[in-house]
Amino acid sequence: MSERMPDGPTRAAVRDRLDRVTDPELDRSIVDLEYIDSIEIDGEHVSVAFTLPTAWCSPAFAWMMAVDARDEVESLPAVETARITLAEHMHETEINRGVNERLSFAEAFPDADGDVEAVRAELDEKARIARQYDAVETLLEAGLDAETIVDLRLRDFEAADIGPNTAQSGSAGAAIDDETVAIYAADRSFAVSVPAAPLERYLEKARETAVVSESDEKLFRTPEGEPIDPESFDLVHQRGRLAQVNMSSQGGICDGLREARESRLEKTADD
Template sequence: MSTALSANNRRGELWARLTRVNDPELDEPVTDMGFVERAEVMQNGSVEVDFRLPTYWCSPSFAFLMLDGIRQALDGLSWAPAYTIRLHDHMFADEVNRGIAAGKPFSLIFDELSSDQDIDALRETFRVKAFKRRQEAVLLALRKQGLTDSEILGMDLSSFDAATVGGDEAEAMKSRYREALIERWPGRKGCEPAFVTWDNREIPPDAFGAYLAELRAVRINMEFNGALCRGLKATRYKEMDVVDGEPTLVDFMLDRVPPRNCTGRHVQR
């Protein structure tokens, strides 16, 4: 019984850590996106993770950032296991997997594949987008609670912590925004503003509408990319096991998709 309990605890810890690894472009967990196809604790305590992206040609930079996030998650496991990470069905899968197997650091593997791109600058770009998306969600949730714009923008960190923003989803985003805020400014304390721009400028109430419009544009772009990624992944791996005659991406491209009737089922032309 104790062995089974230990195995379950380890499995739970593994998945809990993996859920904190985000797709950098979308700021959504790689587990929610379906990119982690398998994560298993073996009998000897080692860990194996199989990772698959939506398309064969996904940017190696994005792959690097997510794989490096997974590596950090596995390095943080309490029992310090040996682990294997495998990237599947990607144009650089062989190179990446050989590099990992050879013990090369991810930074070296990345430099070999994408020497023309600054990985730190890329990380920073995605950090800015994640900060803005989380901030907008919390600002809108507070508005929904009936607070005025001046009350929201006047919040310090202590009053923000005490504020109620709505249901479980809103509270989760509140926590994620606070995390991003403190990551950006580690020394931030309770008396400092809860809502500032990425470069730490106050947001004047008379400019709040324009600022929200800027945040909205970031969110819409991220949501579109997220929907595209999910659709591409679902279509790509559904081609081998099409359910109920559902069309693939190839069908859409070749205009082979029959119309649907009022029940949502496809009708033959």
């Protein structure tokens, strides 16, 4: 079996796109979380099947992952259509039909009130706060102080691959782990070199949530999106830590629920 079908994408390319899709509540890749059950490639048509930790995972979150998976895979030039199948979920019928027939959330779930965008925006903002914690930790470790950090602007970062169009590709894998980025601090009076990955991950979400878009804007923000007052630096940083603990705790619950379900299914299979 050849990996590559005539005129179709490679399996690796599909996985790479799926890797960009996150569980919005955990801010972790659905590939890393092992939600993907199968990828089938038939020429320009790709089918992806996935399962969530429990049948009761929020339908809104399930919907976001299904739509994102579809859109990411279809962004490959070699893909004409992506068919997404969610299994073992209490709303799999509505979600699978909605995503593959390209309905809106409100059309797929007539009894839901409104759309998922507000929920998505809130989770993106939490992901930004959690990522900010890692980025700021990196800068603290490099010896920058609070006053310097809160004053940094987008333009103070210089790396060949940090730009509006490349941050996404940077986030995709571990390849950038040993790359560094230069930071020009204190009105560009000195520069330090720090690991690029935490900063790129932060920038990606900061752009997605539109808290930072212009090069002279302050890079780091309170959870409410405001520039950070140096006096409240510690508190804001602690809130970033808290956002991380919240996500990883929920991750612990999801992991546990998935293990419980798997062992129950195994037991049923043994009977």
